[in-house]
Structures are given as C-alpha cells and as structure tokens.
Amino acid sequence: MQAFTQLTATVAPMDRANVDTDMIIPKQFLKSIQRSGFGPNLFDELRYLDEGQPGMDNSQRPLNPDFILNQARYQGAQILLARKNFGCGSSREHAPWALLDAGFRCVIAPSFADIFFNNCFKNGILPIVLPEAQVDQLFQEVEAQVGYQLSIDLEHQSIRTPTGTEFTFEVDGFRRYCLLNGLDDIGLTLQEADAIRAYEAQRSQVTPWLFQ
Amino acid sequence: MGGKTLYDKLWDAHLVKEREDGTALLYIDRHLLHEVTSPQAFEGLRLAGRKPWRLQANLATPDHNVPTTLQERQAGIAGIEDPISRIQVQTLDENCDAFGITEFKINDERQGIVHVVGPEQGATLPGMTLVCGDSHTATHGAFAALAHGIGTSEVEHVLATQCLIQRKMKNMLIEVTGQLQAGVTAKDIILAVIGKIGTAGGTGYAMEFAGEAIRSLSMEGRMTLCNMAIEGGARVGLVAVDETTLNYVKGRPFAPKEAHWEQAVAVWRELHSDADAHFDAHIQLDAQTIAPQVTWGTSPEMVVSVLDTVPDPAQAHDESQAKGIESALKYMGLAANQPITSIQLDRVFIGSCTNSRIEDLREAASIIRGRRVADTIKQALVVPGSGLVKRQAEAEGLHQIFIDAGFEWREPGCSMCLAMNADKLGAGEHCASTSNRNFEGRQGFGGRTHLVSPIMAAAAAIYGHFVDVRNELAQA
Numbered sequence: 276m277q278a279f280t281q282l283t284a285t286v287a288p289m290d291r292a293n294v295d296t297d298m299i300i301p302k303q304f305l306k307s308i309q310r311s312g313f314g315p316n317l318f319d320e321l322r323y324l325d326e327g328q329p330g331m332d333n334s335q336r337p338l339n340p341d342f343i344l345n346q347a348r349y350q351g352a353q354i355l356l357a358r359k360n361f362g363c364g365s366s367r368e369h370a371p372w373a374l375l376d377a378g379f380r381c382v383i384a385p386s387f388a389d390i391f392f393n394n395c396f397k398n399g400i401l402p403i404v405l406p407e408a409q410v411d412q413l414f415q416e417v418e419a420q421v422g423y424q425l426s427i428d429l430e431h432q433s434i435r436t437p438t439g440t441e442f443t444f445e446v447d448g449f450r451r452y453c454l455l456n457g458l459d460d461i462g463l464t465l466q467e468a469d470a471i472r473a474y475e476a477q478r479s480q481v482t483p484w485l486f487q
Numbered sequence: 488m489g490g491k492t493l494y495d496k497l498w499d500a501h502l503v504k505e506r507e508d509g510t511a512l513l514y515i516d517r518h519l520l521h522e523v524t525s526p527q528a529f530e531g532l533r534l535a536g537r538k539p540w541r542l543q544a545n546l547a548t549p550d551h552n553v554p555t556t557l558q559e560r561q562a563g564i565a566g567i568e569d570p571i572s573r574i575q576v577q578t579l580d581e582n583c584d585a586f587g588i589t590e591f592k593i594n595d596e597r598q599g600i601v602h603v604v605g606p607e608q609g610a611t612l613p614g615m616t617l618v619c620g621d622s623h624t625a626t627h628g629a630f631a632a633l634a635h636g637i638g639t640s641e642v643e644h645v646l647a648t649q650c651l652i653q654r655k656m657k658n659m660l661i662e663v664t665g666q667l668q669a670g671v672t673a674k675d676i677i678l679a680v681i682g683k684i685g686t687a688g689g690t691g692y693a694m695e696f697a698g699e700a701i702r703s704l705s706m707e708g709r710m711t712l713c714n715m716a717i718e719g720g721a722r723v724g725l726v727a728v729d730e731t732t733l734n735y736v737k738g739r740p741f742a743p744k745e746a747h748w749e750q751a752v753a754v755w756r757e758l759h760s761d762a763d764a765h766f767d768a769h770i771q772l773d774a775q776t777i778a779p780q781v782t783w784g785t786s787p788e789m790v791v792s793v794l795d796t797v798p799d800p801a802q803a804h805d806e807s808q809a810k811g812i813e814s815a816l817k818y819m820g821l822a823a824n825q826p827i828t829s830i831q832l833d834r835v836f837i838g839s840c841t842n843s844r845i846e847d848l849r850e851a852a853s854i855i856r857g858r859r860v861a862d863t864i865k866q867a868l869v870v871p872g873s874g875l876v877k878r879q880a881e882a883e884g885l886h887q888i889f890i891d892a893g894f895e896w897r898e899p900g901c902s903m904c905l906a907m908n909a910d911k912l913g914a915g916e917h918c919a920s921t922s923n924r925n926f927e928g929r930q931g932f933g934g935r936t937h938l939v940s941p942i943m944a945a946a947a948a949i950y951g952h953f954v955d956v957r958n959e960l961a962q963a
Contacts, residue, residue, distance in 0.1 A: 292811060293686055293786050297926045302907045306552065306571040308526035308578050310639075326914075326932040329571050360687040363720070364924060365905075366622040367524065368638035389690055389722050390622060390636055397640035447654065448508035461535070464648040467504055467512055471540075471650060474503045474514055484743035484751050485516050485615065487543070 277399035278457030282380055283426040284353035287344050288417045294357060295364035296391060300373040304329055313369055314376030318344065348421045356413055357384040361402075362391025371398045381427055383434075385410050396450045399457065401429060403444045429455055490761025492658045493725050494693040497633035497758075501616045503650055513653045516615040517632075518645050519601045520547035520588070522579035523907070524620030528643035529582040539586055540649040546610050547583050547590040549576045550600045551907045555870050555897035563594050572908065599873020599899040602626040602840035606710065607875055609739025613728045613755040618645055623840045623923065625716040628724040629709035630732055631758040633693075635722040656723065657767040659692035660760075663700040665774040670957035672850070673708035674842060674921070674940035676700065676772070677715040678780035682790040684770060689721030692768065695760060696726050700774035706735040707846035714841045715923050718787040727759035779956055781827050782925045782938040784815035789925070791827060793943070793955050799823035818927055819935050820915060828953050830937065833916035835860070835867040835948040836930070837894075837941055839904035842921035843872030845879050847941040852885040854945035854959055860893035861951030867894045868910065870902040894948070906931045919947040 304316045306329060315333040320326075322345060324337040338345050344352075355374065361384040362370060371394045374382070380400055385407045387395075395402045405413075416436060417423045426435040429451060434442045446454075453460055464471075479486040491499070503512040525547070532538070539545060552572040559566040564580070567573040576593060583590035591597040591604060598604070602623050605611040611627045617634040618624060620642040627634035641651055661680055681688075694716045696709070704712065709726045716724030726732075733752060736742050743751045760766075778792035789812075791798070797816070800823060803809035816823060821830065837843070837851050848871065860867045869889045871877035877899055880886055886896045903910040904922035906929070912918050914933025921944050925936035939947065946956045 291814075292807060295786075295924075295926045297905075297924070297929050301928055301932075302905050305523050305907065306569075306575050308530075308575055310527045310530075320928045320932065360690070360720070363686055364622065364717075364926060366620060366624075366636035366638055368527075368620075368640060371638075386687060386690065388687070388720065390638060394638035394640065397638060447510065449506065449510045449652065459535075460652055461537070461644050461647050464512065464644065464650055464652065467650075468648075470504050470512070471514070471648065475541075475649075478514070482614065482751070482754060484747040485612070 276397070276457050276459060279380060279399055279401050279429055279454045281426070281428050282353060283424055284380070285349065285351055286354045286356050286413070286417050286423050286425050287349040287352035288356045288414055289343065290358060290414060292358040293360045293363055296362055296367050296370040297364055299362070299370040300367065301327065303327070305367060305369050310372055311376055313373035314378070317373040317377040318342070351378065353378050354381045354383065354425055354427070355379050356410070356417055357382055359385045361387050363388035366390045368394045368397070371395050371400050375400055383410065383413065396454060399454065401427065401454060403434070405442060405444060409442055489765050490763040492760040492764040492766060493631060493695055493727055493758060494633065494656065494658055494723065495764070497614065497616065498655055500614070501633065510652055510654050512650045513616060514650055515618055515645050516544060517610060517617040518545045519605050519617065519619035519624070520545060520642070521551060521601050521621065522549045522575045523551045524639050525582065525642055526575065526578045527639050528646060529586070531643040532646055537647045539588065539646045542587050544649060545588045545646070546605070547579060547588055548598050548601055548604050549579050549593055551901045551905065552576055553593055553900040554908050555900050555902050555910055557898060560594065560898045596874035596878065599876065600840045600843060600901055602714065603844060603872030603876065606630065606706070607739070607873055609736055609742030612736060612742065613732060613758050618651065622717045623714050625722060625724045626710050626714040626840060628713040628716065629706060629726050630736070631725060631728045631755070633723060636717065656693045657691055658765070659689060659694045659721065659768040659770070660766040661694055661696050661770045661772070663696065663698040663772045663774050665699055666703060667700055667774045667777065668957060670942065670960045671777050671779055672940040672942065673704050673711040675777050675780045676774070677712045678782065678787065678790045678938060679772060679777045680770070681715065681719045681787045682780070683772070684719055686718060686786055686788045687720045689716060689719040692721045693723035693725060694719065694721035696724065701726060702729065705846055706731060707844040710844065711841055715787070718923055728755045779940065779943050781943065781953055783819065783821060783827065784812070785818050785925055785927050787923070787925060787938060789815055790938070793827050793953055795827055797821050797823055797825045797827065830917060831863065831952055832919050832947055833865050834912060834918040835864060835944050836903040836918055836920040836922065837944050838868065838870030838872070838902050839922035840872065840901070841923045842941050843870060843876065845876050847921065848876070848880045848885050849883070851941040851945040852888040854942050854956065855892045855949065856888050858892055858949050860948045863951040864948055867948045868897060868903060869894050870897045871899050873899050903930055905929060919944045919953065
C-alpha cells in the first residue's frame with residue numbers, strides 16, 4: 276500500500292449528501308477480477324451521458340457537461356470534498372479502488388459510512404471527518420477560487436487552506452500508523468500468530484462445535 | 488457494574504487481543520465468500536505466498552453474477568452468456584479448488600444467495616462471528632451472531648489470519664412494542680425504522696432489535712430485519728436467541744449434533760442483552776402504528792406508508808432536505824403530493840437476500856393464488872434465494888401459483904436486486920421490488936426502484952400499482 280504522509284493538491288467539490296458506493300462505481304464494473312482500472316468509470320452514471328459497460332473506450336463516450344468533476348478546473352484533483360454519509364451502501368472495495376485509480380488520495384466529509392471509511396485506509400486513501408461548518412466553509416472557498424488547493428499533513432493531523440487557516444482532524448492511532456508507513460496489516464496481524472492459536476485452543480474447549 | 492448487551496457478549500467472546508489505542512484483534516468463526524469481492528483477495532494471498540488460516544471456516548457460493556434462466560443455468564458456467572461474468576464465476580471455482588475451500592458451485596442444489604445459504608445450511612450459528620465481502624452480511628445477526636460486511640482487503644485479512652482488526656461499536660436498541668397488524672411484515676418494520684432514523688442513523692452502532700413484535704417474527708422475518716440494518720447505517724443487526732432460533736437451527740447440515748447440540752444450546756441461551764445493559768441509543772416504535780411501507784425516492788430513508796403521498800420539497804425541514812427531495816423526484820419521475828397508489832409500475836421483482844426465503848414466497852403466493860398479473864406489467868419475476876428454497880417451493884406447488892398468474896419462475900441468485908446479470912430495469916421503468924436498495928441505477932441504468940414487502944409486491948403485480956395489501960387479506 277502507498278504511504279500517505281503529506282499532500283498538497285487541487286480540491287474537487289461533490290455537493291451531494293448520501294453518495295452511495297453504487298454511484299461511485301456501478302455494478303457492471305464489479306465483474307473485473309483486478310484491483311485497478313476502475314478510474315475511468317468513477318461516478319460513471321453521473322459523469323457520462325450514455326450507459327457504461329466494461330470494455331468500452333471511455334474517451335469516446337459523451338461526457339455530462341453538468342457533472343462538476345468534468346469541469347476543466349477540477350482536472351487533476353486529488354482531494355474530494357463531499358457531504359454527509361459519503362460511501363453508504365454496498366461494501367464494494369471497488370469504490371476506493373476507483374477513487375484511487377482516478378487520482379484521489381483524500382476525501383473530506385462531515386461523516387462517512389463505516390465500511391467505506393475502513394476500506395479507504397486499506398488502500399492509502401485518507402478519509403477526513405470535519406465538522407459540518409468547516410466543510411461548508413471549504414465548499415464556499417473551493418467554488419470561489421479556481422485552482423483551490425489544500426495542504427494535508429497526516430503526521431500533524433492538520434489541513435491548511437490557501438489563506439493559511441488551519442483545521443485539525445482526528446485519526447485513529449493504528450490506522451494513522453499504517454497509513455503513514457504504507458503498512459500491510461496482514462503482516463502485522465500474523466505477528467500475533469501465537470495469540471491467535473492460543474485463542475483457538477481455548478475456544479475449541481468452550482465451543483467445540485465451531486472447530487470441527 | 489452494569490450488565491452486558493448481546494453485542495458486548497459477542498465481542499468479549501471473540502477478543503484475541505486488545506491494543507492500547509482501542510483497536511482489537513477479533514477472531515472470526517465463519518467466512519462466507521462469493522465471486523465478486525473475493526478474486527483480488529485470493530490474488531493477494533498468492534502474491535504474498537500465504538495460505539488460508541483455517542479452511543473449514545470458509546464457505547463459498549457464486550450468487551451476484553449468475554444467470555437465472557433455466558436455459559442458461561443448465562449449461563453451468565459455460566451457459567453464462569456475459570464473458571466477463573463467466574470469468575468471475577470461473578475464478579471463484581478455481582480459487583476454491585486451488586485453496587481447498589468448500590464451495591456450492593453454480594449447479595449445486597445448495598447454491599444460492601450467500602445470505603440465504605449460510606443460515607439454511609446451519610453454517611450460520613448463534614454466538615458466532617461471521618463476515619463476508621458483502622454489506623448485507625448483517626442478515627446473520629438474526630441468529631445472535633456478530634455478523635457484518637467487509638471489503639476485499641479484509642476478505643484477504645480473514646483468509647490469512649482468521650481475524651479482523653476492529654474497533655468496538657456503540658450499542659443501539661430498537662424496541663418494537665406490541666403486535667403488527669395483519670398484512671404488515673418485518674420488511675415494513677425495518678423500512679419504518681430507516682424512515683425514522685435515516686440512512687446514517689445507525690452509523691457506528693450495532694443495532695439490536697427487541698420487543699414483542701420482534702419476538703413474534705419467524706427467523707425469515709428476523710433475517711429481513713437484520714439484513715437492512717446496513718440501510719440504516721449500522722453494519723450489525725442483532726436479535727437475541729429464543730426457541731424460534733433454536734428450532735430453526737436444529738438438524739441443519741452444519742449445525743452441532745447430539746452432545747454438542749446440548750452443549751451449544753446451553754451456551755446460546757445466554758445470548759441476549761442483560762436486563763441492566765446500557766445502550767447508547769434507544770429507539771421505540773409501536774408495531775400497531777406501522778402501515779405497509781413503500782419507498783418513493785432514491786435512498787431507503789425516502790419511505791412513506793402506502794396511504795401517504797409523495798413528499799413535497801416545499802414542506803422540507805431545510806434547504807438540504809428540499810434539494811434531496813427535488814433531485815429524487817426528478818430521477819424517479821414523480822410529482823410532489825402524488826398518492827403512492829397512483830405510481831404506475833412496469834416490473835415486479837420478488838427475490839434478493841432480503842426477501843427470497845420460503846416464507847416470503849409462501850406469503851407472496853397467498854396473495855397471488857388464482858389471480859393474474861396486470862396487463863400493464865411488462866415482467867414479474869420470482870427468484871428463489873437458493874436451490875433448496877426453490878425445491879421446497881416447488882414441493883408446495885408455489886411455483887405453479889406464480890406461473891399461472893403470469894410470473895416468471897427463475898433459478899436462484901441475486902438477480903435484479905443489483906442487476907449484475909441480465910435481469911434489470913430499463914431506463915425510466917418503475918419496479919416494485921422486495922430488495923434492499925433504491926439507489927439511482929441500482930436495478931439498471933435509469934431504473935426506478937420502490938422497496939416493499941413480498942405481499943405488497945405481489946398485490947402490486949396484480950393491480951399494476953401499489954395497493955394497501957391489508958385490504959387484500961380482508962377479502963381473502
């Protein structure tokens with residue numbers, strides 16, 4: 276997994292509450308057995324005017340001019356600014372894969388759905404929860420200034436705006452550690468193999484039917 | 488010290504190790520797999536040279552992509568017309584064969600939707616921790632199992648370590664007092680709950696359902712209830728063990744037998760929240776006041792009673808809600824203040840991990856018996872949740888009731904719930920669906936989903952629009 280330490284990048288605003296993972300990456304693209312290649316189909320039904328299918332040449336498809344992420348000013352954005360309950364619905368990890376593949380390394384919102392939030396950390400994407408008022412302020416600033424960028428520092432858990440305003444955010448210690456170091460947590464868990472075996476030995480006495 | 492909730496008990500029993508930062512290593516007893524969220528996890532295992540930690544903990548079946556027409560199914564994997572879907576189902580077989588994982592393959596009679604198959608086989612047991620790369624894993628909480636959906640990285644983590652790194656959730660109690668009216672079901676309870684708390688109301692919580700109305704539900708009803716906890720934001724839904732649970736589990740293929748059964752029952756009887764347990768949130772509903780529910784919008788929280796009208800953005804609490812209503816009305820092609828019963832339907836879908844079990848089919852058939860699907864309905868589908876549900880329904884003659892009425896009787900799978908196979912809505916079409924999500928495009932590009940109970944869907948098929956199914960029961 277790619278580490279996340281600091282990021283200064285363009286911000287794209289997605290002014291919509293309850294964005295679900297079906298919207299982030301529609302089901303027809305879940306047939307892939309790869310982890311990559313989902314970027315061109317991120318927000319497919321909003322982004323294009325036609326119905327997308329796997330294998331299409333996306334560069335030939337009609338773009339939806341009303342979809343905000345299609346605007347020239349947001350090209351190359353790596354930070355997505357979003358509204359409450361972002362990532363609700365299906366557990367598909369294809370959603371963070373698609374965001375990552377499209378270049379996004381950070382999503383800022385007032386709240387996230389649990390499974391999506393967790394999936395982000397497994398893929399080097401930092402989901403940041405900020406109070407609604409601060410998110411409102413960021414939406415106003417992003418829309419007011421072309422090329423608006425934010426600087427994010429995970430080590431110090433801070434966000435700096437172009438005018439120098441600083442917001443702080445919370446991240447759970449273990450997730451922060453893994454993200455800062457780009458660590459695969461399977462390897463870390465396997466260091467606890469003895470504890471897992473000891474648990475199994477004890478539990479197989481109490482609930483033997485689960486260990487047949 | 489206060490007592491423990493059911494969730495607290497399940498959590499404590501599965502703790503391998505607690506870390507100082509509040510995260511914990513939690514042991515996973517059962518892992519269910521399907522073709523969509525597992526290939527990248529198996530690939531990860533291979534790349535790292537790892538093997539599954541405990542093979543017997545895993546059980547797999549293809550469900551999301553499988554075709555549901557008999558013609559396609561008779562040819563097995565080769566019969567899957569979509570080549571990309573075929574590769575994905577084939578990949579599940581290859582991975583399960585290579586690693587030695589038990590799989591109910593496409594034409595095994597035990598194949599079906601993973602959340603129907605687990606309980607049906609007794610692979611879901613009270614007191615377990617159970618995970619699957621699918622958000623509707625909450626279903627299994629109906630058995631007082633700690634069950635939730637995970638992403639593919641965690642599928643790989645569970646395969647490799649039999650554990651997950653977790654942070655404890657908060658406890659929410661949903662208490663449904665009194666008894667439901669005839670014609671009102673578990674589906675209506677959960678839709679009413681989501682309507683009350685919103686799609687993010689349960690975020691961060693394990694949601695336990697309790698109260699007289701819940702105790703009276705069958706296991707099928709409890710599964711429907713817990714299945715949609717995730718639509719209320721909660722990864723986990725739970726119902727305490729009682730005689731209904733034990734009677735359902737007893738004798739199933741993976742359930743404990745003989746001496747182990749007696750031992751298990753003694754342990755399982757403790758799987759309830761203590762009387763003095765602390766809940767961080769407590770929601771109360773009176774079952775008597777719940778009417779049949781219908782979603783009108785593009786989020787499960789956009790739900791009203793069948794007697795209501797479509798909401799008016801002018802009546803919204805705030806600007807953000809008004810915007811949400813307007814956008815949903817536009818997508819759904821509905822007008823504010825239009826009666827729910829005036830929505831004209833194009834298709835009807837009875838199926839999905841929410842409502843494709845034998846009781847769902849029995850109830851739907853009881854409404855349909857001797858009647859005909861309205862001429863205005865282009866397609867009415869019944870997709871049983873598993874091969875065994877299908878066989879049982881056929882043994883009871885239910886399939887004939889559906890076929891005589893003009894329904895198509897299909898092979899098991901997820902089907903039109905998420906339309907990964909050929910079963911889907913056309914753009915602009917309205918569907919009465921017993922599934923769980925009415926998101927934009929969920930059942931097909933531009934499709935318009937209305938979530939309802941199986942009996943509401945059955946009655947809607949006959950009339951071509953929604954009706955209050957309570958009146959149909961009065962006539963029967």
